[in-house]
Amino acid sequence: MSTTLLRSARLASSLSSISRTFLHQGAPVKHLHTSLKTHYAASNSPPPAEGFLPGVANSQLIKHTHHDALRNPELAGVANGETKKMNTFQAINDAMSIALATDDTACVFGEDVGFGGVFRCTMGLADMFGRDRVFNTPLTEQGIAGFGIGMAAMGSTAIAEIQFADYIFPAFDQIVNEAAKYRYRSGGEFNVGGLCIRTPCGAVGHGGHYHSQSPEAYFAHTPGIKVVVPRSPIQAKGLLLASIRDRNPTIFMEPKILYRAAVEMVPVGDYELPLGKAEILTQGKDLTIIGWGAQLYVLENAIQLAQKRMPGLSVELIDLRSILPWDVETVCNSVNKTGRLLIAHEAPRTQGFAAEIASTVMERCFLRLEAPIQRVCSYDTPFPLVFEKFHVPDMIRCAEGIERAMKF
Amino acid sequence: MLSTQKISLAKVAAKAFITPLTVRTFASSAARNVSINLHKGSFESYNCDAPALDVEISKEELVRMYKSMVTMRRMEMASDGLYKAKLIRGFCHLCTGQEAVAVGMETALTAEDKIITAYRCHGFTYMRGGSITSILAELLGRKAGISGGKGGSMHMFTPNFFGGNGIVGAQVPLGAGIAFAQKYLGHKAATFSLYGDGASNQGQVFEAYNMAKLWELPAVFVCENNRYGMGTAANRSSANTSYFKRGDYIPGLKVNGMDVLAVHQAVAYAKEWTVSGKGPLLLEMETYRYGGHSMSDPGTTYRTREEIQHMRSNNDPITGLKQRLLEFNIITEDEMKAIDKAARVEVDQAVEEAKASGEPDLSEFWTQIYQKDAGIPYVRGREPEEFHRY
Numbered sequence: 001m002s003t004t005l006l007r008s009a010r011l012a013s014s015l016s017s018i019s020r021t022f023l024h025q026g027a028p029v030k031h032l033h034t035s036l037k038t039h040y041a042a043s044n045s046p047p048p049a050e051g052f053l054p055g056v057a058n059s060q061l062i063k064h065t066h067h068d069a070l071r072n073p074e075l076a077g078v079a080n081g082e083t084k085k086m087n088t089f090q091a092i093n094d095a096m097s098i099a100l101a102t103d104d105t106a107c108v109f110g111e112d113v114g115f116g117g118v119f120r121c122t123m124g125l126a127d128m129f130g131r132d133r134v135f136n137t138p139l140t141e142q143g144i145a146g147f148g149i150g151m152a153a154m155g156s157t158a159i160a161e162i163q164f165a166d167y168i169f170p171a172f173d174q175i176v177n178e179a180a181k182y183r184y185r186s187g188g189e190f191n192v193g194g195l196c197i198r199t200p201c202g203a204v205g206h207g208g209h210y211h212s213q214s215p216e217a218y219f220a221h222t223p224g225i226k227v228v229v230p231r232s233p234i235q236a237k238g239l240l241l242a243s244i245r246d247r248n249p250t251i252f253m254e255p256k257i258l259y260r261a262a263v264e265m266v267p268v269g270d271y272e273l274p275l276g277k278a279e280i281l282t283q284g285k286d287l288t289i290i291g292w293g294a295q296l297y298v299l300e301n302a303i304q305l306a307q308k309r310m311p312g313l314s315v316e317l318i319d320l321r322s323i324l325p326w327d328v329e330t331v332c333n334s335v336n337k338t339g340r341l342l343i344a345h346e347a348p349r350t351q352g353f354a355a356e357i358a359s360t361v362m363e364r365c366f367l368r369l370e371a372p373i374q375r376v377c378s379y380d381t382p383f384p385l386v387f388e389k390f391h392v393p394d395m396i397r398c399a400e401g402i403e404r405a406m407k408f
Numbered sequence: 409m410l411s412t413q414k415i416s417l418a419k420v421a422a423k424a425f426i427t428p429l430t431v432r433t434f435a436s437s438a439a440r441n442v443s444i445n446l447h448k449g450s451f452e453s454y455n456c457d458a459p460a461l462d463v464e465i466s467k468e469e470l471v472r473m474y475k476s477m478v479t480m481r482r483m484e485m486a487s488d489g490l491y492k493a494k495l496i497r498g499f500c501h502l503c504t505g506q507e508a509v510a511v512g513m514e515t516a517l518t519a520e521d522k523i524i525t526a527y528r529c530h531g532f533t534y535m536r537g538g539s540i541t542s543i544l545a546e547l548l549g550r551k552a553g554i555s556g557g558k559g560g561s562m563h564m565f566t567p568n569f570f571g572g573n574g575i576v577g578a579q580v581p582l583g584a585g586i587a588f589a590q591k592y593l594g595h596k597a598a599t600f601s602l603y604g605d606g607a608s609n610q611g612q613v614f615e616a617y618n619m620a621k622l623w624e625l626p627a628v629f630v631c632e633n634n635r636y637g638m639g640t641a642a643n644r645s646s647a648n649t650s651y652f653k654r655g656d657y658i659p660g661l662k663v664n665g666m667d668v669l670a671v672h673q674a675v676a677y678a679k680e681w682t683v684s685g686k687g688p689l690l691l692e693m694e695t696y697r698y699g700g701h702s703m704s705d706p707g708t709t710y711r712t713r714e715e716i717q718h719m720r721s722n723n724d725p726i727t728g729l730k731q732r733l734l735e736f737n738i739i740t741e742d743e744m745k746a747i748d749k750a751a752r753v754e755v756d757q758a759v760e761e762a763k764a765s766g767e768p769d770l771s772e773f774w775t776q777i778y779q780k781d782a783g784i785p786y787v788r789g790r791e792p793e794e795f796h797r798y
Contacts, residue, residue, distance in 0.1 A: 048704075049704050111638075111640075112638060112639055112640060115639065115709070115710075136640060136644065136645070138606070138609035138637075138640075138645040138646065139576055139577070139606040139607060139609055139610060139637055139640075139645065140609050140610055140611065142610075142611050143609070143611065166574075166575075167575065167576075169575075170575075170577075170610070170611075170612070205497075206497040206498040206499075207498065207499075208498045208499065208560050208562070208574075209559075209560075209562075209563070209574060210562070210574035210575060211498075211499065379773070379774075379787075380777070380787050381773060381774065381777055381787070382777070384558060384773065385497070385498050385549060385558070385559070385560040386549035386557055386558065386560075386767060386768060387558075387768075387770070387772075387773045390770065390773060391773070
């Protein structure tokens with residue numbers, strides 16, 4: 001208990017002192033969640049790299065209070081512990097801190113992680129755990145992935161960061177051909193279970209072609225790796241710890257728009273959330289909606305919009321959490337209950353992960369389906385800069401999808 | 409005879425913003441060229457001879473260089489202001505301080521030579537024929553933009569300039585491919601592939617080196633070493649910071665990239681080298697950016713303000729050329745001020761034009777994904793029945 005306090009205190013103080021150097025306005029870290037508008041409206045500074053998503057603060061999916069957060073049965077292990085107000089990057093930082101503290105072989109590396117990273121996810125880690133465990137790599141994604149695979153093959157825990165998911169493609173061969181297949185082709189002699197690749201993904205308002213992509217579908221097509229997408233700070237910390245400790249190579253995709261926008265009371269203890277299991281966020285009987293990451297907040301708004309037009313609409317909202325392996329049971333049980341399904345994601349429609357879910361649900365729930373499965377996704381174009389608002393599946397399009405499913 | 413000479417010189421001078429009155433001082437064509445001696449430390453070579461230190465260049469060319477650099481700097485400063493006013497969104501990488509590389513390169517090349525670079529491309533776009541209005545409009549995401557407003561800061565192209573590339577290092581093998589096509593088609597021209605000190609560690613750069621040397625391509629690889637890969641100092645990212653030697657079997661040349669004449673000389677030398685069939689060459693331009701990596705980066709967390717100030721006061725490319733122009737009596741202070749003023753007016757006007765341009769039509773969202781009649785029948789839209797046909 002005392003070491004936890006000490007670690008949290010050290011983390012908090014190092015976070016605030018380092019953040020004071022980096023934050024333009026010099027405000028302490030704990031005030032980050034309040035009035036984003038006053039921070040940036042009057043200043044001459046550019047918008048933050050991770051964008052704004054003001055609606056998240058009012059979301060019912062976010063656990064604003066200590067008791068709300070600990071009511072989650074999955075957090076039974078830390079139900080008696082403390083919680084602390086953290087945003088997503090702080091929760092991710094905390095998770096890595098715990099991972100480094102509990103696993104001597106763990107190292108964190110990537111581009112610019114030493115000073116804290118472009119999204120501050122690695123703030124203070126180099127100071128706390130030493131520069132031989134938290135270090136910068138040169139600008140080489142393929143090198144980073146390969147290097148991480150090598151380290152993990154020796155049994156170490158390699159927490160690699162790819163600065164933006166859009167840059168993961170030079171590393172694609174290493175992940176798909178090396179990491180995913182190591183255990184299989186060596187007959188179990190070697191495995192790279194200790195590898196966890198973290199990468200910020202998703203639309204951010206101004207990211208353009210190469211700072212907005214969601215590449216989960218490319219990796220979902222690869223047996224041998226796991227792909228995880230968290231929706232909030234509590235989820236991010238638990239899922240990241242699970243991903244790091246799971247003895248399979250995992251890609252952890254962090255929706256970058258949530259780094260500051262999502263703030264919750266996060267348990268300070270060591271806890272993991274299960275991989276391969278979806279979470280039912282709201283129970284319902286008319287329609288099942290599946291999403292992951294930041295899209296869930298859009299879906300929440302879409303549901304509210306749809307409920308205005310169709311009073312009494314009862315929706316079961318599911319956060320898939322793990323893209324690979326995905327929780328087929330929970331989804332199919334839900335569709336068997338409701339008979340209608342809508343899936344929404346930011347990646348383009350053709351061959352997006354919604355296609356996989358739709359196919360499997362069709363196979364298993366064919367006779368139960370009351371309406372065609374709706375997929376509300378981005379259009380099949382490269383991710384545009386000026387046209388971003390049209391490209392992504394916003395709440396209007398999702399609400400339209402709900403209506404199409406209900407009124408078939 | 410003198411009067412006819414004055415008229416023709418006046419025409420040339422009018423293009424270079426020199427008043428006919430001063431043209432009278434250089435009466436004969438021989439005196440139009442200046443011989444300038446570069447500083448001894450301008451070049452360092454690896455497995456090749458360094459270019460000559462004395463540069464023969466015409467006065468008009470020098471004034472054109474000055475005007476280009478001043479206009480480029482004004483344009484970048486205007487972009488800075490527009491970004492802070494939130495009219496430019498997204499990522500914006502400015503080349504303030506690195507003007508000499510783009511300008512010195514352009515003056516030594518022809519329109520047949522090709523250039524490809526990474527995301528710090530506004531200056532190159534301007535030098536390769538992009539109008540200031542189209543560049544600023546592209547940053548603003550407007551119809552008048554050089555890519556129709558669809559690309560943004562990192563994606564600007566002209567017929568002999570291949571951009572403007574967002575993924576670090578990805579443009580270098582592309583450059584090798586362009587050079588191959590030039591050799592295959594028998595063009596007597598070269599391709600200059602630029603990348604930074606950070607990108608120099610990308611594996612694909614070495615793959616490009618190998619292919620270029622194996623097939624003796626007219627490719628010149630140019631490392632713009634501005635000492636920092638975003639926030640990482642060169643010596644913390646690279647085991648070997650002599651970027652001009654990293655080509656191993658490809659000869660290299662290190663150049664003072666803050667001196668536009670040194671750049672000009674080196675690029676002319678490199679073009680001659682590759683086009684004459686000697687294969688690829690590596691150039692390292694030692695340069696510096698005053699601003700941060702991009703507009704989101706203050707640029708002061710990984711380097712001292714003193715360092716930036718020092719480079720600005722002692723090594724600024726525009727100041728350096730200014731001193732040369734005055735030393736060789738090429739133009740007067742007043743004429744320089746006139747050029748500065750004209751550049752400011754030109755850029756301000758371009759800003760207004762760019763702002764006045766509208767956003768691209770929504771139909772542009774669906775265009776240019778495929779080539780028409782490419783055999784791919786359609787792109788699906790909002791409704792099941794919505795198709796955009798090609």
